[in-house]
Amino acid sequence: MSDTTRHAPPPPPPEQSTEPPGATVEQPEAPDPDAEIQPDSNEPSDVDSTLGDDLSVTSTSLASSIYNYPYEHGRRYHAYRQGAYSLPNDEAEQARLDLLHHVFRLTLDGRLFRAPILASPQRVLDFGTGTGIWAVDFADNFPMAMVIGTDLSPIQPDVVPPNVKFYVDDVESDWVEAGSEDERYDFIHGRTMVGSIKDWDRLYQQALRSLNPGGWLEMQEYETWLKSDDDPDLVRAPYLKRWQDEVNEASRVFGKDLDVAKEQKQRLIDAGFTDVRDDVYKVPVGSWPRDPKLKALGKFQLVQVCSAIEPFALGFLTRYRDWTEDECRVLVAHVVRELQNSQNHLYVNFHFVYGRKPGAC
Template sequence: MAEHASISPVATEQGQKAPTQGTHLVADESDADSAIGDDDDDSIRQYRVENGRTYHSYKDGQYAYPNDEAEANRLDLQHHLYNLTLDGKLFLAPIKKDSQNVLDVGTGTGLWAIEFADEHPSAVVIGTDLSPIQPTFLPANVTFLVDDAKEPWVFKERFDFIHTRQLHCAVEEKKLMKQALRNLKPGGWLEMQETSTPIACDDGTMTPDHAVHKWTHFMLEASKRIGQSLDNPPKYAEWMQGVGFVNVQHVVYKWPCNPWPKDKKHKTLGLWTLVNAQDGVEGFTMAMFTRVLGWQPEEVQSFLVDVRKDLKNKSIHSYVTVNIVLGQRPE
């Protein structure tokens, strides 16, 4: 839960600012117990149905999380969680107020793109995603496209700002960074907002015997098997520098897994993180465990009963690490 001002002042020669873990979380002991044709448009909306959830049909199987109404609602809730974390800000990059062209990669329900467009009426905002789950009634300066960020980018314009959030095994991050660099205007910014796995704990209250500990390591194992490891985000700053970005910064926040911290803001973040996790844990897990690890759906559901219990347990002081990494294309 680092505040933006708590970025370490120590910088490398390339200008990367070292990340900080921020304020140490203190437990609240008082409650410790407690762009396509019509035919293509029709086909991409014929979603894959699997274990009671729907998944994108365009580039079927590339992204392991659902795209149904339950997941859309969770994505909107997650957007609120990011807003709480950043004190109402949509991003940290020092972009120009009159930015003209903005790209939101993996836009999901499009809420970030819509809010950015409302706040920046001079900007033209494009949101891309594998699923057309965005609303129909939009600000005039927003367009949504069904697109695969892993394919070569063919945008006619270059962008002042490119934003990504929670792409979770959907992209090859280094390739995305290279494509972003090529598609930014000189001086433009890329900002990637991403949680990393495994879930962490600083005081030993989460042990290897806990289901939530096992779950987070199973998720990491599955992601590594498909070559898109969920522990990559802490490496983003180094990777951005490696492909040519300058003024790279890495800001670290923490989301408590439930309202266990004593601090009021952290407790609120914990409450929203718990709701987000309880609503999303089945969607996060089912395809990764069944497609990649070979579990049966019934095994997954049984296992998640104990995972949910651990997520609610205030005596387990676990948290999710949030990485916000930004870099600038050289002038």
């Protein structure tokens, strides 16, 4: 990480905590990932959804070159380490990221993480923070912690809790060696980093070195392959299957594979983490489930996925598969129509992978 992270201001004096020393956050049991989602036979076959008004946020004051954003196909991309990340950073993408944060929280019944971290963490890192919404929510819930968020783009809000700091940084670069306990972290969080990382093993080794003994790393990743238990070959969604085939192949050409969520548990183990878990949640796409909670979750996820199809197509297929912009938009229109058909019973597996650095807290 950059030198700015080393010189981040020290955390404010801890607030009085009612938790005993060493207490950890209690977490509920994860669901059975093999359990099928029961469809609602009364659900209409088509669902029309729109994202609504774009959300806008202001960003931190930085060198002007950081804001010299390039544009492609009408979308805005990051300027720092240009090309290191294939998705845009414009207002439409920020709105999608905030909606995705809502989907993650709904999936966990409002929680922000699965790891049994200390009940009173002192320093927390959120790399790939995006709009900073997870970092801000965590800081609100743990006011005694100093939360540091890093990202390639300065798209985080200016008005944040006093225990949050944001920095422009590339998580794939060398992290500053943490020389003391005050410079290390009790919890490191990363989310939706698939397609952004070339060397996962190096990332996890650096994270391990930056944690205090007993500290936790949690990665929250989704599989970039939508599934259907009653149509495993996606015969009813051929355009979606083609989109998935093409985008995943493009990510491999790019050198930052998208469909790697299932690999992360073993990578954490190989890096030296202990007590590693991979909690898998089925997240429906659309309002087709019978269960009311899953039905509500699926409505939000449908909007989020439909909003993601275009930037993934434009960002990956035009650069690494020689597709034209028009070809991408035609494919996107077909894919969105298939996503909106609630008879397809589509879902995505979300992986919450977490492990602990050996040693006492």
